[in-house]
Amino acid sequence: MTLTDKTGAPVTVTKKSxxxxxxxxxxxxxxxxxxxxxxxxxxxxxxxxxxxxxxGLATLLIGEALSATRDEGVRVVAVCSMVASYVDKHPEFADVTDEATPEFRESLPD
Known part of the structure; x- marks a missing residue:
């Protein structure tokens, strides 16, 4: 599937480390x-x-990132408010999403 933004420009989403x-x-x-x-x-x-x-790039980015994560068999924790909002609006990711507990929040880089 070819991704395009709201202007019709082609969009790529790439996973890095x-x-x-x-x-x-x-x-x-x-x-x-x-x-x-x-x-x-x-x-x-x-x-x-x-x-x-x-x-619409954030929506495309987050959707592709969550889909790739699910496809890898990895669970999602949405500490970022943008990712959490996306998950709330897209219940298809509820089955792979875990709560962003204080332990997860405290373990993040500065």
């Missing part, structure tokens, strides 16, 4: 950072550069 990135026209436009803890992928920070705001 500590984040998923979203790219538009060959430029990195944002990312969702995570750490692996206790067999879970803890998403703790998501950002899309100001010049790309309003194009």
């Amino acid at each position: 500590d984040r998923f990135t979203v790219g538009v026209d060959g430029a990195e436009a944002g990312y969702a950072e995570y750490v692996e803890r206790d067999g879970r992928r803890v998403f703790f920070h998501t950002v899309v550069d100001d010049e790309y705001q309003g194009r």
Whole structure:
């Protein structure tokens, strides 16, 4: 499936060792950072550069990151408010999402 943003521009989502990135026209436009803890992928920070705001990139990025995580058989912990909001609006991820407990929050990088 080809991803496109609200302007019709092609979008790529790439998994790296500590984040998923979203790219538009060959430029990195944002990312969702995570750490692996206790067999879970803890998403703790998501950002899309100001010049790309309003194009639906965060939604595409988070949706693809969560789908890839589920496909890998890894559970999700949504510490990031953007990821938590996405999970709340997309119940198809409820079965792979665990609560963001204080222990998970305290274990995150600064």
